Amino acid sequence: MNFPLDRDGVVQLLHQYNITPTRQRIEIAGFMFQRAQHLPADKILEGVNAEGHNVSRATVYNTMGLFAEKGLVNEVLINRERVFYDSNNAPHHHAYNVDTGELRDLPSLDVQLNNLPEFEQGMQVVGTEVIIKVASK
Amino acid sequence: MNFPLDRDGVVQLLHQYNITPTRQRIEIAGFMFQRAQHLPADKILEGVNAEGHNVSRATVYNTMGLFAEKGLVNEVLINRERVFYDSNNAPHHHAYNVDTGELRDLPSLDVQLNNLPEFEQGMQVVGTEVIIKVASK
DNA sequence: TTGGGTGCAAACTATTTGCATTCGA
DNA sequence: TCGAATGCAAATAGTTTGCACCCAA
Numbered sequence: 001m002n003f004p005l006d007r008d009g010v011v012q013l014l015h016q017y018n019i020t021p022t023r024q025r026i027e028i029a030g031f032m033f034q035r036a037q038h039l040p041a042d043k044i045l046e047g048v049n050a051e052g053h054n055v056s057r058a059t060v061y062n063t064m065g066l067f068a069e070k071g072l073v074n075e076v077l078i079n080r081e082r083v084f085y086d087s088n089n090a091p092h093h094h095a096y097n098v099d100t101g102e103l104r105d106l107p108s109l110d111v112q113l114n115n116l117p118e119f120e121q122g123m124q125v126v127g128t129e130v131i132i133k134v135a136s137k
Numbered sequence: 138m139n140f141p142l143d144r145d146g147v148v149q150l151l152h153q154y155n156i157t158p159t160r161q162r163i164e165i166a167g168f169m170f171q172r173a174q175h176l177p178a179d180k181i182l183e184g185v186n187a188e189g190h191n192v193s194r195a196t197v198y199n200t201m202g203l204f205a206e207k208g209l210v211n212e213v214l215i216n217r218e219r220v221f222y223d224s225n226n227a228p229h230h231h232a233y234n235v236d237t238g239e240l241r242d243l244p245s246l247d248v249q250l251n252n253l254p255e256f257e258q259g260m261q262v263v264g265t266e267v268i269i270k271v272a273s274k
Numbered sequence: 275t276t277g278g279g280t281g282c283a284a285a286c287t288a289t290t291t292g293c294a295t296t297c298g299a
Numbered sequence: 300t301c302g303a304a305t306g307c308a309a310a311t312a313g314t315t316t317g318c319a320c321c322c323a324a
Contacts, residue, residue, distance in 0.1 A: 022298070022304060041288080056306045061289060063304095077214050080314085082288060095256070098263065111267075112249040119232070119271055126235065126272045130248075133264040134256055157323070159279060178314080193281045198314060200279095217289085219313060 001088065005033040017070045027053040028063050032073065032087045038103040040082040078103060078131065093130040106132065138225065142170040154207045164190040165200050166209070173225040175213060175240040181222065215240060215268065230267040243269065 005013065010029045014021040031048045032039070039047070045060045064085050067073045076084040078096050084103055093111065095104045111130050119125070142150065147166045151158040168185045169176070176184070182197045201222050204210045213221040215233050221240060230248065232241045248267050256262070 020298075020303075024305070058290080058307075059305055065289095075217075077217055080212075080214055080220050083217050097260070106254065108252045108254065110251040112251065113267070113269075114247040114249065115245045116269070117243060117245065122273055123234070123271045124273075125269055127270040129268045129270065130250070131266045131268075132250075132253070132262055133266065134260045135263045136259055136261075157278075159323070161280070179312095195282075195315080196280055202315095 001033065001036075001090070003033060003035045003087075005030065009033075013072070017067075017072045019066065019070055019072070024053075024055045024059050025063055025066075027051070027055060028060060029067070029072070032067075032085070036086075036088040036105060038076060038084040038086050040084055042082070044085065076103060093132070095132045095134055098133050098135050106130075138170065138173075138227070140170060140172045140224075142167065146170075150209070154204075154209050156203065156207055156209070161190075161192045161196050162200055162203075164188070164192060165197060166204070169204075169210065169222070169224045173223075173242060175221040175223050177219040177221055179219070213240060230269070232269045232271055235270050235272050243267075 007026065007030060010026050010033065011021045013033070014025060014029060019025060027048050028044065031044065031051060041061050041064055044064065045055065045057055048055050048060070064073065068075045068085065072089060074086040074089055076086050076094060078084065078094070079101060086105075088105060088107075090107070093106045093109045095106055096102075097104070109130065109132075111128065113128070144163065144167060147163050147170065148158045150170070151162060151166060156162060164185050165181065168181065168188060178198050178201055181201065182192065182194055185192050185197070201210065205212045205222065209226060211223040211226055213223050213231060215221065215231070216238060223242075225242060225244075227244070230243045230246045232243055233239075234241070246267065246269075248265065250265070
């Protein structure tokens with residue numbers, strides 16, 4: 001993904017992911033894909049409407065749920081209070097600052113897993129998530 | 138930790154972690170440390186009281202929050218719906234079955250991180266959490 | 275004795291849902 | 300046109316909080 005995405009890029013992207021590009025979805029995606037960022041639904045609602053758009057709370061929640069389901073964004077569950085949506089859908093890991101609540105991408109982090117046990121028949125690994133927790137000394 | 142812990146073991150453990158051993162805390166810890174397990178607060182409330190005890194909802198939430206803060210148990214944030222408390226406080230990682238919601242320990246998993254970027258001055262890594270997501274084929 | 279701990283119910287907050295209205299194809 | 304999408308408000312669920320009472324040290 002090369003940020004930011006213009007309106008055409010957004011529409012194209014939505015099509016690629018089999019998402020009907022409505023006005024609201026285009027505006028939400030346009031806002032999310034300005035840059036790689038991690039935002040809770042609330043901030044997305046705020047941000048989209050601050051750009052002069054008019055999208056309801058329910059639509060933001062529904063839309064982000066849809067985007068996550070379709071793989072356009074990733075949900076990051078770190079903080080018990082709320083879900084963060086990550087506009088970077090390339091495989092990568094995160095550093096979480098437990099003091100500030102800040103979430104940071106670790107795009108170059110290379111993870112090697114040794115001694116991974118076998119899973120039951122019919123099970124397959126669908127993802128590996130690594131979260132490095134950091135704090136002030 | 139060698140499960141299960143008897144009452145004396147629990148009291149001793151609470152002392153070790155600087156937690157005043159009240160009746161309710163002993164009952165909650167006694168229930169949690171019967172075995173290595175991952176439970177949401179709700180199930181802990183249910184389980185403790187099913188053993189014939191009488192502990193309120195608020196006390197379970199407060200107590201598990203305290204236990205987590207003191208490092209006696211670990212919070213596992215996987216599911217947006219609720220926090221899981223892990224009675225195994227030894228360093229280890231998890232496999233999460235996205236279909237069933239089941240959470241499993243991976244005690245032997247060895248994780249090697251390469252290319253970890255430098256963090257700002259004054260920051261230190263306080264933990265590394267790996268979650269392997271598995272699903273039915 | 276007394277400060278911390280507990281219980282209850284009410285409050286809170288993120289998220290979901292029901293349903294009438296509107297819109298995209 | 301017509302099923303899908305949206306908006307609003309009400310509902311939901313997990314969790315937290317205020318406050319009076321109680322207990323461990």
